[in-house]
Amino acid sequence: MTTAQTQQQTATPPSQRRKLTLEDVKTLSLSALGGSLEFYDFVIFVYFANVVGGLFFPADMPEWMRQVQTYGIFAAGYLARPLGGIIMAHFGDLLGRKRMFMLSIFLMAVPTLAIGLMPTYEQIGLAAPLLLLLCRVLQGAAIGGEAPGAWVFVTEHVSKRHIGFACGTLSAGLVAGILIGSLVATAIHSAYSAQEVHAYAWRIPFLLGGIFGFVTMYLRRWLHETPVFKAMQEHKQLAQEMPVKTVVKEYLPSVIMTMAVTWVLTAAVVVTVLLLPSLLQNVIHLDPKTALEANSLAIIFILVGCLVSGALGDRFGNGPIMAIFSIGLGTSFWAFYSTMLQDTTYLFPMYCVVGFFVGLVGIVPAIAVKSFPAAIRFSGLSFSYNIAYAIFGGLTPMIITTMIIENVMAPAYYVAFVSLIGVVASLAIIRFRPTLDLAANPA
Template identity: 35%
Template sequence: MPSRSQYALMSSADKNMVLFICFSSAVAFFDFLIYLYMADIVSSTFFPANLDPNISKLQGLGLFAVGYLARPLGGLIFGRYGDIKGRKPILLLSMLVTAGSMLAMACLPTYAQWGLLAPALFILLRLIQGMAFGVYVPLAWIFVAEHVPRQYLSLGCSYVTASFFVGVLFSNAFFIWLNESMTPEQLITNGWRLPFIVAAVLSFLPLLAWRFINESPFFIELRDIKPDKHTNQPFTLLFKNCRQSIFIGLMLTLIIASITTVIILLLPELIELSFTLNNDLFDFSHSLGIVFMIFGCIFYGLISNYQNFGRILVIGSVLLIGQMFAFYYHLEAGGDYILIMYALLGFCAGIVGMVPAILVQLFPTNVRLTGVALSYNVMYGIVGGLVPFGLGYATMFISFSPALYIAFIGFIGVIMGLYFYHLPEFRKIDTII
């Protein structure tokens, strides 16, 4: 396998590749989150207008949940293809499918025009886009990890993770602008198409630099060294040799998915169920928290390059638990310093930035994409499907429910950190089975 020196410097090609993946990742997250921001509008456009408002709301959220359900299927199908045919072809395919599905959604007729066929087509396109997103996220980490010198592996993966949250920030800003620029009637009429058009254009933009992106050197070496074996069925090899890695991957993804879902997506709505705060100040605080989470991702990715991963994960998990409870106690006290507390919470939540570097090393090269896609998407589907409803219900009775849940996740992070701390030697990233 390619032997890149631990002390090699990142080349210009490596830096351009990381920028390419980071930009594409930010766009991919924007694409996926459109449904969350547009739930009410999309529901009004693609379903009968005489339905109860609460039912319409559930329908809109259901369209968002459909993407989570499609992710494991797409991750497995496309992940297997990526381990057999190469990382670059599946990266191109996932980007093209995402861009094409966004453009198709922008051109769809409404329920008033085509009746039940309109929501059926929308759901189908949503499933297709969710499948593409299911393989893109693990592929982005793997593509960077297999290109950059070993000493930059953790930092490179943390850049990709941070770029996802850049996509969240862009989504916040874009939909604030959209809601201020158009009335609800304009959005329902044709304004809802604009986010999908913007998403399609942004998704096509990275393809302009496609010829400068190279196939993973790990896959090239694998194909050259084992031409008769590298096409072995990834599923067979994976479940025969990597059952422990799958379990560890599920636990690591539980940490990533829970922190991202709760702190980035759900926390504002969960807090509103129990506390009364100034809306403008709170919205700004939430955005500031995301900014500091981006910094936190890069910080933890950087220090985990030079320190024992397990030790950093234990320390980071303990700090996150402490800050989450401090954040909620501060809300109980009135929330006068919500800006500072949200920024600190976001920075502590940045431990998710260091986790993908270990996730990609759990699996050998010839089953890596299949293994990471399986672990990541199955657990993310469970968290995305159950946690919003479970925490929403629990918060109505116990205001500290989100803090208790993050404390539970932090405890898992401590356990995983201790496991990696005492692990004598971790699998090398160029391993083959």
């Protein structure tokens, strides 16, 4: 057993088998609310990418180049995630979870509000896209610390028996942020004409996001530092060297495990949620309205799946539930996608089934937080999750769009392959479950 694991046994407070309290419910609610609003801030950009591209780049720029540069700025947010996540996790392991929890929402609220107030290219020239890029980098750094920080924060507040449900609740909140973004974008385009959206209405979602962020900061003032971190402070058991250095030196198998399940998470979210509406429009020529309606309904089922997978993980173990949901994701998406190529009659019910199994994103963080001891948990989770998300989340759209030229079934092949990775990871989780549980919250 490593020194960090021994320290964690001493630092973990008692009452690991207690029921959820009102304080736990408040913590989960505020954390999920903050996560959903922060994710809204991060994704709202993509819903207005075409408008932003037309306003923040020269009018005489070729359309394809404008699109490339606009989505390049969007992608910069993903590339900034690992650095921001690692830095915030480093100080989260040394100074406290709550401080970084507050910092992440601040780093998201300020640039989101700034985008809503920012002058366009016509007003300030080249400075406009450069400022936009800076804001996206700050947003990426914020989201890189938010998700891992929130998962660590809630799991260190609840008892061991509720870790899965806590992670599932928080993941549902993050997914809800995507749904809020979709609904707000739909409302803006419905309430304003195309000319009004281009003139000023595009700013409204960003201004709302900034306001939401500051409201969330105020609400999070009522949260308390986690019992686990306070116990480590009292016993002087915080990491003695750079936490991420300890992660790489002593917990490489845990890093690999977390990156593997994160790969499954990215395939589930990027392919079946973010890319699929466009694929349905481009491949089978489904009208945009129907595609977005089906997508929104599927996201609601993802929320349900997150809660169910987390709760079942607490009851039956994370490994078996991860395996079941991985198999369900691969088979349901294969059936859905191959059917849609021929007949869209059952678009809505079949997409909802896929959405439910995408709910495996609720069990992934529970697996990850149990892979690292408390002294380096934030850094271990943030390093593994954000590196994997930057690589696989960033490459997946390119892989899918390249493969689909050769074979229209490419999205189904990719999801099936990554689902198999999830099953293999599940077997490893089942095999090493005692070690992983001990590293997280020894009884």
